Amino acid sequence: MSLTVKQFTNLNGFPKAAELIEITGAHALEASDRAVFNQLLKIAHDSDRLVEPDAEWEITLASLRRASSKHESNDRVKESLRRLRRTEVKVTYVSSRIGKRRVMETHLLDFTDTEDEDEASDGTVQFGIPKRLRVVLAKSNRWGRIRCEVSYAMTSKYAIALYELVCLRTNRDHCVEVFSYEDFRDLLGVPPGTYDRGLDFRRKVVDPALLEVNGLSDMGVDIDLRRRHARAPIHEVAISWWTKSGEEFRAALQERNRSKVGRMARLRGEVEKTEVLKTLAAEPVA
Numbered sequence: 001m002s003l004t005v006k007q008f009t010n011l012n013g014f015p016k017a018a019e020l021i022e023i024t025g026a027h028a029l030e031a032s033d034r035a036v037f038n039q040l041l042k043i044a045h046d047s048d049r050l051v052e053p054d055a056e057w058e059i060t061l062a063s064l065r066r067a068s069s070k071h072e073s074n075d076r077v078k079e080s081l082r083r084l085r086r087t088e089v090k091v092t093y094v095s096s097r098i099g100k101r102r103v104m105e106t107h108l109l110d111f112t113d114t115e116d117e118d119e120a121s122d123g124t125v126q127f128g129i130p131k132r133l134r135v136v137l138a139k140s141n142r143w144g145r146i147r148c149e150v151s152y153a154m155t156s157k158y159a160i161a162l163y164e165l166v167c168l169r170t171n172r173d174h175c176v177e178v179f180s181y182e183d184f185r186d187l188l189g190v191p192p193g194t195y196d197r198g199l200d201f202r203r204k205v206v207d208p209a210l211l212e213v214n215g216l217s218d219m220g221v222d223i224d225l226r227r228r229h230a231r232a233p234i235h236e237v238a239i240s241w242w243t244k245s246g247e248e249f250r251a252a253l254q255e256r257n258r259s260k261v262g263r264m265a266r267l268r269g270e271v272e273k274t275e276v277l278k279t280l281a282a283e284p285v286a
Contacts, residue, residue: 004140005050012218013150013167014042018142021164025090025105027191033080033087034160035151036064037108040084040127042148050129051138058126061114074123081125084109093136106133144168150217153256155264158205159212161188166219166241176240178226184237198225198234215267216256218244 007015016038026034040059049055061074084107091104110128129137144167154160165187169177179187188205195201206223213221224238244252255266265271 002141003138004143005045005138007143009042009046010145013145013147014038014045015143016041016146016164016167017137017140018144018168019091019093019136019140021144021146021168022187023089023091024186024189025088026161026189028087029083029089029157029189030080031155031157031160032076033083034157035148035154036077036080037084038146038151039064039148040109041129042146044129051134053131055134056126056128058124061123061125064125077125078114081109081112081114081127085112091133091136093140096139104132104136106130108133142168144170147218149256153216153260154212155260156208156212158188158190158209159216162209162221162239163213163217163219166213166217166221166239169241170219170243175242176238178236178238180236181234198227201225201234211264211267214252216252218249218252220244220248 004015004017009015020041029037040057043057043059044050044055047055047057049057061077064077065074086107088105088107091106093102093104094100095102107130110130113126115123144164146164146167150163151160154163169175185201185205188209190201190205195204202225206225210221210223213219220242222240224240225234226236226238227234255263258266262271
């Protein structure tokens with residue numbers, strides 16, 4: 001049996017355990033929190049000490065900050081670290097002892113330790129991952145390769161969750177999976193009681209997620225919201241995916257390397273429309 005912790009980070013990303021990709025109850029986490037956690041988890045994995053009983057790690061705040069924004073303040077990064085410490089998520093795993101599924105309720109970070117000076121240019125954060133969670137990760141044998149730069153490029157937490165779900169399933173023989181509507185909402189981290197109407201769910205959750213995954217990642221995704229009849233509520237969700245190549249792959253890479261300013265307009269194609277209108281307006285009238 002091949003274990004997640006035995007895999008090496010490569011050009012396709014670092015191996016993130018399925019148990020962490022398919023967490024639920026993470027609706028309080030923002031996109032920046034998910035991106036920061038991916039970078040911290042990559043550091044822990046690449047150290048080869050993830051399963052050591054007393055393992056701790058350290059990274060500069062500047063490296064976390066610069067990966068996500070141009071701001072010189074560490075405030076946003078520290079706020080993400082606080083949410084990762086305080087937000088309780090549910091991790092489903094299979095007990096090797098009894099062979100049954102169990103659900104662990106845990107925080108993603110055990111502690112963070114930063115210098116007292118708020119704006120220290122060379123400040124670092126020391127962090128730990130909960131012991132019981134690391135025990136689960138030590139026995140994980142399913143993973144998806146996650147590219148941290150893709151997570152940081154996204155502004156929608158639903159896009160990051162969808163991207164990771166697809167990365168977990170990339171090497172399967174089939175490229176379609178059907179989820180119950182409730183399970184899909186939980187996996188994307190949609191807050192309970194929000195976007196209950198199908199139109200709102202598509203407009204606020206599905207469309208922004210598809211826009212960023214298809215525009216920024218190495219994967220293409222489509223989502224089908226299924227109803228038993230036209231006026232029935234959504235009862236299941238089918239996602240299909242494919243690995244990009246050629247121009248589709250190059251376009252996503254190019255956009256990730258561009259400034260975030262104006263990105264959503266570019267992904268929607270609104271910039272091109274504006275340029276066409278400007279050109280037409282500049283043409284002389286016969």
